[in-house]
Amino acid sequence: MNGFVCGVCGYVSIDGTAPDNCPVCKAPKSAFQEKDAIKTAEAEGPKEKHVPVIKVVKTCGLMGDGCTDIHVRIGDVAHPMESAHYIVWVDFYINKKWVERVHLSPDCSPAAAAHLKSTEGKLTVIEFCNLHGHWINEVDL
Numbered sequence: 352m353n354g355f356v357c358g359v360c361g362y363v364s365i366d367g368t369a370p371d372n373c374p375v376c377k378a379p380k381s382a383f384q385e386k387d388a389i390k391t392a393e394a395e396g397p398k399e400k401h402v403p404v405i406k407v408v409k410t411c412g413l414m415g416d417g418c419t420d421i422h423v424r425i426g427d428v429a430h431p432m433e434s435a436h437y438i439v440w441v442d443f444y445i446n447k448k449w450v451e452r453v454h455l456s457p458d459c460s461p462a463a464a465a466h467l468k469s470t471e472g473k474l475t476v477i478e479f480c481n482l483h484g485h486w487i488n489e490v491d492l
C-alpha cells in the first residue's frame with residue numbers, strides 16, 4: 352500500500368498527505384516521499400513473521416477505566432531479533448493519526464505495547480524490519 356515515508360526516521364503518513372513536519376522526528380515536508388512500500392498480509396509467505404498481530408485489551412490493568420491496552424507481537428511466527436535482522440520500531444495510530452512509537456533492540460522480544468486514551472476508533476500498527484521494511488495491520492477498537 353501507498354504512504355508518504357519520512358526519509359529521516361521512516362515514519363509513514365497514512366492519511367494521503369505528507370505532514371508539514373514529521374510527528375516522530377520533526378523533519379520537514381520536503382523529507383517525505385510517496386512510496387508503495389508498506390506491506391500487508393498478502394505479501395507474507397506461509398511462515399508469517401512480519402505482520403503485526405494486534406490484541407486489544409479494553410480494561411487496562413495499570414491505568415484502569417478510560418485506557419485501552421494494545422499488545423502487538425510481530426508475526427504469527429515470532430520475527431527474529433538478532434543484530435543483523437530485527438524489528439527496529441513499532442508505530443501506533445488512531446484514525447490514521449500517529450500517537451506513539453516504541454523503539455526495539457535485538458535484546459527485546461519482537462513485541463510492543465501501548466496505553467491509549469482512545470476507547471474506540473481504527474487502530475493501525477506499522478512495524479519496521481531493518482531488512483524487510485514496513486508492515487501494516489489494522490483493527491477496530
Ligand SMILES: [Fe+2]
Pocket residue numbers: 401430436437480481482483
Ligand atoms: Fe524481517
